[in-house]
Amino acid sequence: MKRNIYLETVPISEALSTVQARLDRTALVKTEMVPTHEALGRVTARPVYADLSSPTYHSAAMDGIAVLAEDTFSAREDAPLSLSPDKFTPVNTGNALPDGVNAVIMIENVLMQDDGTARIEAPAFPWQHVRRIGEDIVATELLIPSNHELSAYDIGALLSAGIWELSVYEKLKAVIIPTGDEVLDFRDRPTPKPGQVVESNTQVFSALASKWGIEVIRHEPVPDRPEALTEALKNALLSDAHIVVMGAGSSAGAKDYTRSVLSELGEVLVHGIKAMPGKPSLLGIASEEFGSKLMVGAPGYPVSAVICFEELLAPLAAWMSRKVLPARPQVDVTMTRSMPSKLGMEEFLRVSIGRVGDSYVATPLSRGAGMITTMTKAQGICRIPANSEGINQGQTLPASLLVPRESLEQTLVVVGSHDNTVDLLADALMGRDTPIHLASTHVGSMGGLMAVKNGACHMAGTHLFDPDTNDYNAPFISKYLPDADVVLINLAIRHQGLIVAASNPKNIQGVTDLVRDDVQFINRQRGAGTRILLDWHLSQNDIVPSQVKGYDKEEFTHMAVAVNVLSGAADCGLGIMAAAKALNLGFVPLARERYDLLIPRQHLSDPRVQAVLETIRTDAFKERIQSLGGYETDLTGQEMQPGMGLPE
Numbered sequence: 001m002k003r004n005i006y007l008e009t010v011p012i013s014e015a016l017s018t019v020q021a022r023l024d025r026t027a028l029v030k031t032e033m034v035p036t037h038e039a040l041g042r043v044t045a046r047p048v049y050a051d052l053s054s055p056t057y058h059s060a061a062m063d064g065i066a067v068l069a070e071d072t073f074s075a076r077e078d079a080p081l082s083l084s085p086d087k088f089t090p091v092n093t094g095n096a097l098p099d100g101v102n103a104v105i106m107i108e109n110v111l112m113q114d115d116g117t118a119r120i121e122a123p124a125f126p127w128q129h130v131r132r133i134g135e136d137i138v139a140t141e142l143l144i145p146s147n148h149e150l151s152a153y154d155i156g157a158l159l160s161a162g163i164w165e166l167s168v169y170e171k172l173k174a175v176i177i178p179t180g181d182e183v184l185d186f187r188d189r190p191t192p193k194p195g196q197v198v199e200s201n202t203q204v205f206s207a208l209a210s211k212w213g214i215e216v217i218r219h220e221p222v223p224d225r226p227e228a229l230t231e232a233l234k235n236a237l238l239s240d241a242h243i244v245v246m247g248a249g250s251s252a253g254a255k256d257y258t259r260s261v262l263s264e265l266g267e268v269l270v271h272g273i274k275a276m277p278g279k280p281s282l283l284g285i286a287s288e289e290f291g292s293k294l295m296v297g298a299p300g301y302p303v304s305a306v307i308c309f310e311e312l313l314a315p316l317a318a319w320m321s322r323k324v325l326p327a328r329p330q331v332d333v334t335m336t337r338s339m340p341s342k343l344g345m346e347e348f349l350r351v352s353i354g355r356v357g358d359s360y361v362a363t364p365l366s367r368g369a370g371m372i373t374t375m376t377k378a379q380g381i382c383r384i385p386a387n388s389e390g391i392n393q394g395q396t397l398p399a400s401l402l403v404p405r406e407s408l409e410q411t412l413v414v415v416g417s418h419d420n421t422v423d424l425l426a427d428a429l430m431g432r433d434t435p436i437h438l439a440s441t442h443v444g445s446m447g448g449l450m451a452v453k454n455g456a457c458h459m460a461g462t463h464l465f466d467p468d469t470n471d472y473n474a475p476f477i478s479k480y481l482p483d484a485d486v487v488l489i490n491l492a493i494r495h496q497g498l499i500v501a502a503s504n505p506k507n508i509q510g511v512t513d514l515v516r517d518d519v520q521f522i523n524r525q526r527g528a529g530t531r532i533l534l535d536w537h538l539s540q541n542d543i544v545p546s547q548v549k550g551y552d553k554e555e556f557t558h559m560a561v562a563v564n565v566l567s568g569a570a571d572c573g574l575g576i577m578a579a580a581k582a583l584n585l586g587f588v589p590l591a592r593e594r595y596d597l598l599i600p601r602q603h604l605s606d607p608r609v610q611a612v613l614e615t616i617r618t619d620a621f622k623e624r625i626q627s628l629g630g631y632e633t634d635l636t637g638q639e640m641q642p643g644m645g646l647p648e
């Protein structure tokens with residue numbers, strides 16, 4: 001089997017219209033009769049006419065007495081009328097009206113006399129408080145047109161009209177076949193070795209598809225062997241499914257067989273869309289022998305797979321089943337950072353969104369297609385058009401929301417340096433009666449200061465040490481945000497040190513060991529407080545960066561540094577003790593430092609910020625911080641003043 005060569009990439013809209021022009025949805029999606037009470041979400045294949053009227057009889061709409069209106073015309077407040085028992089019938093709501101009457105008088109307006117007569121002070125008009133035959137539904141009239149997706153209310157109307165079953169389009173069925181030698185079945189609860197991944201895309205698809213009214217059958221993972229892949233695809237096409245999805249193997253790798261397997265059993269119409277993630281997506285139609293079904297090749301990377309499911313498969317499935325795909329709510333967001341984008345490619349940028357002041361601000365998350373957490377952390381997605389070279393800081397553009405719009409009001413936007421205590425805070429805030437969602441973006445301490453300066457967040461986590469004054473954060477604020485009215489609140493004092501392998505096999509004892517030939521270092525990104533701390537310790541020891549092997553290799557979080565040490569990619573990196581502890585690594589203490597929250601004063605009265613201050617001042621929260629190890633909470637929750645430095 002030949003290796004894949006990419007087809008031309010086409011815009012998403014063209015990919016969809018190409019398939020729509022070729023796929024015979026009427027032949028593929030049959031109709032069937034289903035009981036009305038089980039028809040929610042199904043689409044009518046034929047118009048439905050009422051069999052029964054509703055009500056089927058003249059019905060009392062109120063509790064009271066049924067009368068002939070004409071008998072009551074003389075009643076006045078100053079000249080009450082007494083109706084003899086043969087002129088009225090007591091009725092309850094929903095009763096059929098007796099013959100010969102045409103109105104109901106509410107019981108509140110009737111005085112029943114001891115002699116059996118009913119006294120009224122106002123006349124009834126004809127058909128007052130009566131629901132006449134066919135008021136709601138008239139037998140034979142059109143109740144629901146064809147190609148209509150049935151709602152809960154429709155079920156009620158259909159049953160009231162005597163429709164016990166109806167003709168609808170089949171519910172779409174899809175088989176998804178995960179592929180790849182490295183893909184482990186999650187049902188085996190595997191522990192992946194290097195080169196292996198836990199299969200998850202099929203479950204993302206199943207969960208999404210259940211919202212779209214598609215039944216999903218998952219095939220077990222198939223290894224990268226062309227015959228096995230073809231066999232699996234063939235069986236799936238011969239089942240009663242309408243759609244078959246093959247996962248992964250869609251790009252140009254030596255084991256990427258999806259395209260050739262699809263071509264063997266049908267025709268590939270699209271291979272490659274002008275969008276990222278999701279670029280190598282495939283769409284095709286099986287040959288007649290295999291039911292002319294829709295075939296989809298979804299890229300293996302989790303976010304690419306999501307884009308393929310949501311942007312290609314969902315609209316096609318909606319079209320096949322004649323449903324309207326609901327659009328996500330949109331808000332206009334202001335970007336807090338510039339983000340270049342590839343010309344000619346539409347980009348689905350995951351963004352963290354919150355309301356800061358009067359506007360919604362959005363901070364781009366990492367764009368890696370392999371990172372499913374960019375979807376879990378994002379509140380929205382901005383589509384950067386293909387004809388754009390990117391977005392600029394301060395630019396306003398629409399974002400489609402992944403969360404209810406209301407929840408943005410309960411989102412606290414934190415930008416800056418990452419610390420595990422911020423994760424603790426995030427969890428504690430969600431435990432409040434009115435939960436608050438902490439959306440954090442890790443851009444380092446300096447990035448946090450800039451975000452505050454640009455009005456892009458409610459608060460920033462920062463731990464910048466200034467050797468000249470022996471103080472934390474305040475000197476940087478006076479330098480970079482001289483005019484800003486801000487408050488510094490301490491979150492914790494934390495211990496930074498060298499994260500080394502368990503039991504420290506290379507016996508690394510301090511920064512002077514970083515110049516050793518056998519020591520590979522992993523650094524933090526420029527602007528990170530930890531990097532500034534490292535540079536200071538290096539300069540104190542007359543070491544220049546070029547002497548440190550790995551100084552140029554950067555990671556964005558403490559945990560990422562620790563992971564490098566765990567995997568053996570590096571021998572050590574500077575980070576917090578909690579990160580070392582979390583992965584059972586060794587830790588060589590180097591320094592204590594202040595980790596503060598920088599808050600614009602105008603946000604102090606914001607209920608979300610208030611909730612943070614309340615939370616971090618509780619003993620329970622301080623105890624949680626201490627149990628992480630490597631933290632002190634003596635200053636936690638207190639306002640920091642310039643020159644305070646760090647108490648011994």
Ligand SMILES: Nc1nc2c(c(=O)[nH]1)N[C@H]1C(S)=C(S)[C@@H](COP(=O)(O)OP(=O)(O)OC[C@H]3O[C@@H](n4cnc5c(N)ncnc54)[C@H](O)[C@@H]3O)O[C@H]1N2
Pocket residue numbers: 178179180182183196197198199200201202247248249250251252253256277278279280298299300301302304369
């Ligand atoms: N030389 C090139 N390489 C790649 C290109 C390219 O144009 N030229 N495109 C890249 C893009 S863009 C994408 S997207 C990926 C798509 O790759 P494949 O669809 O071929 O998928 P794999 O390589 O088999 O797997 C990618 C990744 O995803 C993991 N995976 C696979 N299945 C699952 C699953 N069911 N659940 C969770 N994770 C899964 C797999 O282990 C890999 O890590 O190709 C780029 N390469």
Ligand code: MOO
Pocket residue numbers: 275276277278279280299301303304369370
């Ligand atoms: O298009 Mo790929 O989907 O960027 O990762």
